[in-house]
Amino acid sequence: MELKDLRYFLAIRETGHLGRAAISLGITQPALSKCIQRLEKIYATRLILKVGRGIRLTEAGVLLCDRVQKIVQSMEETQREMKSLSEGTAGYVRIGAAATAAEFMLPQLARELLCEAPDVRIDVKVGMNDFLQNMLRENQLDIILGFLPDYDTEFVRRPLLDDPVVLVASADHPLAGIHPTPEQLGKFNWLLPSRNVATRQWLEQRLQGGGYPPPRIQIETNSLATLRSVVVETQLLSFLSRRCLQALESVIPLVEIPMPLLVMPRTFGLQFHSLSELSPVARQVVQIAERHWRYE
Structure with missing residues (x-):
């Protein structure tokens, strides 16, 4: 029949x-x-x-x-x-996002994606880069939106924008506005991510190379973004995105401690296995991101 x-x-x-x-x-x-x-x-x-x-x-x-x-x-x-589905205007995409990217990049990306693909469903996992890379490695994610480690060649990398990480403290911290000496910096404790996070590793290497004492960790967390207010209410030092710091300047009284030694160059972008393995809607995410943030 x-x-x-x-x-x-x-x-x-x-x-x-x-x-x-x-x-x-x-x-x-x-x-x-x-x-x-x-x-x-x-x-x-x-x-x-x-x-x-x-x-x-x-x-x-x-x-x-x-x-x-x-x-x-x-x-x-x-x-x-x-x-x-074939045109990328519907379907299902799994995005892993670093906290900073989830807060300052994902809303714009989601807005444009939903305009172009109103029937798409999005599953978002927010976490540190090591956690997200493990999920991508195990095919539990399609794409990571976060910072791109310099050393990583396992995944395809698409840079989108630069976002350095800097030394921060509360606006009324004793080191505010001061380029601290090793002795001055050594007086204060830190709020940092776990040791297996790339930014923490970079920070410790720079301190050691510059003749500064290693950071005394008082609070260790898997999400600095959710604990920014703790830094405001204490004399703890931390290591945060300059873009985040500037965006929240009028809301959260944090300041950058002027210390060029601890300005970590960092590029945010996309990571995935290969473009050919992505679904049409996941490829649509890549296209929108690269169109919105023209990296040069």
């Missing part, structure tokens, strides 16, 4: 006449009659009866039309959905 035979049968019901149905379908009446014969042979029952110059569906014919209508509607809906 072919789908076109079922479509032809629906046309017969809609017109109530073989000749008019054949004209609407662009086929000959004998060809339409053969279609009915094929269907009646498949279902082993009469489907239409001649009534005067017209036709009438049998009870079996009415039942078949009802079922066929549902099949055709389902096929058309499936065709529309498949077209949307």
Whole structure:
């Protein structure tokens, strides 16, 4: 049985006449009659009866039309959905985002993606880079939006913007506005991410190379973004995004401690396995991000 035979049968019901149905379908009446014969042979029952110059569906014919209508509607809906998936205007994408990227980049990315692909579903995981890379490695994510480690060659990297990390403290901290000496810096404790995070490793190496004491960690966290207020309310030092610091300047009283030694160059961007492995909607995410943030 072919789908076109079922479509032809629906046309017969809609017109109530073989000749008019054949004209609407662009086929000959004998060809339409053969279609009915094929269907009646498949279902082993009469489907239409001649009534005067017209036709009438049998009870079996009415039942078949009802079922066929549902099949055709389902096929058309499936065709529309498949077209949307292939064009990247629908589907499902799993994005891992660093906290800073989730706060300052993801909203813009999501807005543009939802405008272009209103039926897309997005699953977002926020975390440190090592956590997100493990998820990407295990195929639990499609894309990471976060900072790009210099040493990493495991994934495809697409840079988007520069965002250095700097030494910060509360606005009323004793070191505010001061380029601290090793002795001055050594008097204060720190709030930092775990030791396996790249920014923490870089910070410790720079302090050691510059003749400064290693940071005394008083609070260790997996999310600096959620603990910024702790830095404000204490004399703890921390290491945060300059972009984040500037964006929140009027809301959270944190300041950058002027210490060029501890300005960590950092580039934010996308990481994924390969462009060819991404779904159409995931490729759409890459295209939107690169269009919005033109990295030079």
